[in-house]
Every structure is written in C-alpha cells, then in structure tokens.
Amino acid sequence: MGRTAASSRPQRGDDGSHSPLPSQPDASPLPDHLENLAGRARGYLEAASSANTRRAYSADWKHFSTWCRRQGLGIIPPSPQTVGLYITACASGDSGGKPNSVSTIERRLSSLSWNYSQRGLSLDRKDRHIATIMAGVRNTHAVPPRQKEAILLGDLVAMLETLDRGSLRGLRDRAILLVGFAGGLRRSEIVGLDIGRDQTEDGRGWIEIFEEGLLVTLRGKTGWREVEIGRGSTATTCPVTALETWLKFARIAHGPLFRRVTGKGRQVGAERLKDQEVARLVKRTALAAGVRGDLPEREREKKFSGHSLRAGLASSAEVDERYVQKQLGHASAEMTRKYQRRRDRFRINLTKASGL
Known part of the structure; x- marks a missing residue:
C-alpha cells in the first residue's frame, strides 16, 4: 500500500521548522549502515554553510513562522x-519591533528561500507579489551602505598600545590584531x-611558521586558500613575532590557536575563542585608542x-591590486575595491585633468 499524503509530508514542529532529513516515525527503521550515512549527510549539510549563516537562517525562519502563526x-x-x-x-515595523532595513529584509528573503529548498519546496522570488x-x-x-571603518597602520599601532604586554590576554589580543x-x-x-593540520573537528585551517614568515x-x-x-x-x-x-607563554602546542584566557588572565583554557570576541576586541581597542575621535561617541561605536x-589591509597595502585580492581570497577585483577605504580617494584629480 502506498504511503498516505500525511505521511509523505515533512515532519514539522510548532515553529514550522524541520530537518532537511526528517525522521519518519511511520516508516520502517533504516538499516544500521544507512543510519550512519544519514548521520554523515547531516554533517555535510551543516558544513555547507557557516555556523553564523545557519544561526541567521534559523532565526529568520522562526521570525517568519511566528509572524504567520500570529x-x-x-x-x-x-x-x-x-x-x-x-x-x-x-518594512513597516508591523512584524514586531522597529522597521527592518532593506539589507535585513533581503537576508530574510534569502533565508526563506533556503529553508524552503531544504524542505524540498521552492519559493519563487520572481513572483510579482514578492518582486x-x-x-x-x-x-x-x-x-547608502554603511561600511565599517578601516583600521589603518597608525590606528593599529595605537590600538596595540592599549593592550597589557605583561598578561596572557594582552599577548593573545596583540597576536589576533x-x-x-x-x-x-x-x-x-x-x-x-589550529596549530597543525587535522587537529580538531571544528578547525577551519592551520598555521606553519617559517624563517620568512607565517x-x-x-x-x-571561496574554498581553501593559502x-x-x-x-x-x-x-x-x-x-609572526606576536x-x-x-x-610560547600560553604553552600551546596542539589544537586551537586562539583560546579563552581564564583565572583572572593567568590560565589558558582548551576552548576555542568565539568569533564575536574578535569583533569586540577591535571595537574596544579602537575606542580606547581614540580612532576616529572626530566623531560622536555613539557613532564611533558603530564604526x-x-x-x-580586513579593510585596513586592503586600504593600507601599497601594492598591485591583484596581490591584495589574492590575500583576501576575493573572486573578483570589484569586491576587493569595496574594501579599499580611502586608499585611492582623490589620488587622480579629474577636475585638474580636465583643465579646470
């Protein structure tokens, strides 16, 4: 007997969420070797996108599901x-909270498309009701897009001076910057x-230190790159010295490169540092160093x-653009130019070139 319509539908929770590989309680259990394959498939599904992307897609789907239910x-x-x-x-703020920006709405729309596709469904974004x-x-x-401020060389040196050179946390933060x-x-x-190749399951790369550099x-x-x-x-x-x-002082020889410092800055844990900590470090040291002190404090915090x-290197390195593009791992020179804040500003004066 064929499966009923109800049993063929994806399993769905209260918020409309379900796995791309839904369980089917009405179906016969899979053999052990297929269960193992299903587990691996779920792992590959997670590896197809970053953790931050998955979190954003999950939050957007929950937001949409909640709004629909209401x-x-x-x-x-x-x-x-x-x-x-x-x-x-x-856009109007009727979904709860303040109105969303255009970029946020576009991200939410991408999230819906992705979530539907994971359920074997298709959302036509070209439909007139959406487009x-x-x-x-x-x-x-x-x-106009709000770009983050580029940390230039002078800014970076000033930021380094705000760090405690005598503490493990200061040494770590100096190396990170x-x-x-x-x-x-x-x-x-x-x-x-990580320190070396294939040392952790969640590692996304490793380092090798040579006499010439790192x-x-x-x-x-965009894939693997050196x-x-x-x-x-x-x-x-x-x-490299940092x-x-x-x-040396953290006594790290294996596993994650940058880790949490605990015990009032005296102990180095085994846990990998979260990527949000890098953003907080940049913001904290930039503010402490007085970078863009010409702006109001509230505006500086958003910069x-x-x-x-990343934008600082692209803006500071006075080399051929293709080398900067390779270092940043960009697929196009156009994307690299978006990172080059102020580097080429007014370098070519078309006003004078035209004879004015």
Whole structure:
C-alpha cells in the first residue's frame, strides 16, 4: 500500500521548522549502515554553510513562522502572497519591533528561500507579489551602505598600545590584531585556526611558521586558500613575532590557536575563542585608542568590527591590486575595491585633468 499524503509530508514542529532529513516515525527503521550515512549527510549539510549563516537562517525562519502563526497564515506550501505581506510587515515595523532595513529584509528573503529548498519546496522570488513589493521597498527605504571603518597602520599601532604586554590576554589580543590585519582574515578565519593540520573537528585551517614568515592554510567562503604573512620590519609590529610570543607563554602546542584566557588572565583554557570576541576586541581597542575621535561617541561605536582589520589591509597595502585580492581570497577585483577605504580617494584629480 502506498504511503498516505500525511505521511509523505515533512515532519514539522510548532515553529514550522524541520530537518532537511526528517525522521519518519511511520516508516520502517533504516538499516544500521544507512543510519550512519544519514548521520554523515547531516554533517555535510551543516558544513555547507557557516555556523553564523545557519544561526541567521534559523532565526529568520522562526521570525517568519511566528509572524504567520500570529496572522493565522500557513507556511506550507510556500505562498508568494504570504511572503509579500511578510515583507511589507518587516518594512513597516508591523512584524514586531522597529522597521527592518532593506539589507535585513533581503537576508530574510534569502533565508526563506533556503529553508524552503531544504524542505524540498521552492519559493519563487520572481513572483510579482514578492518582486514588485521588494522593488517598492528598495525605492522607498534604501540608504547608502554603511561600511565599517578601516583600521589603518597608525590606528593599529595605537590600538596595540592599549593592550597589557605583561598578561596572557594582552599577548593573545596583540597576536589576533596583527595576524588578522596582516592576513586580511575574517574573524571566523582567525578563530578557526589550529596549530597543525587535522587537529580538531571544528578547525577551519592551520598555521606553519617559517624563517620568512607565517603560512596560513584555511577554508574560507571561496574554498581553501593559502595566505602568506611575512615577518614585519620591527619586532613590535611583527605579526609572526606576536604569534610566537603568544604560543610560547600560553604553552600551546596542539589544537586551537586562539583560546579563552581564564583565572583572572593567568590560565589558558582548551576552548576555542568565539568569533564575536574578535569583533569586540577591535571595537574596544579602537575606542580606547581614540580612532576616529572626530566623531560622536555613539557613532564611533558603530564604526568598528572584525572586518575593520580586513579593510585596513586592503586600504593600507601599497601594492598591485591583484596581490591584495589574492590575500583576501576575493573572486573578483570589484569586491576587493569595496574594501579599499580611502586608499585611492582623490589620488587622480579629474577636475585638474580636465583643465579646470
């Protein structure tokens, strides 16, 4: 006898969430070897996107599911009309809380598409109920993008001076700032590094220290790549020296590279540092160093993040653009130019070139 319609539908929780590989209590148990394959498949599904992306997609789906439940609307099957109303509610602030920005709404829409696809369903984002409303939202609410401030060389040196050189936490934070800047690394790439290859299950790369510098092998958004971090001209600003000092005094020889410091700064734990800590470190030291002191305090707090280090390298390195693109792991030069804050500003004066 064929399966009923009810048993063929994906299993769904109260918030509309369910696994891409749903359990089927009405079906016969899988053989052990297939259960193992199913477990591995779930692992591969998780590895297909970053933890931050999965958290955002899960939160957006929950937000959408909650809104639909409050309005008495169903979420399965996907309805362009329902999604159109949801977009309108997000833009107007009727979905709970303040109105969402255009970028937040676009992310929520991407999240819905991804979540539906994981359930074997398709949301047509080109449907007029979605596309036309999104066009109207962009025309009405779109604002220029807010880019994070680039940490330039002088800024970085001032930030380093705010750190305690005599503490383990200070040594660690110094290494994070210098390696993150010189490598043009994302915050997730910084904390995802291990001392060596294949040392942890959650590692996203490893380091090798040579006489000439540091070789970082990592898995980023565009796949595996190698990043070369050469030794600096002085020991005080050399990222390799800072890293070697941290490893020596922290007595780390295996596992995660950057870890939590506990016991009032006297002990190094085994736990890998969270990527949010990199963003907090950049923000805290930039504010303490007085970077962009020309701005009001409240505005300054919004200017800095982990990406400020990445943008700082792109803006500071006076080399051919293709080398910066390779270091940052960008697929296009256009993306690299978005990171080059102020580097080429007014370098070419077309006013004078035109004869004015």
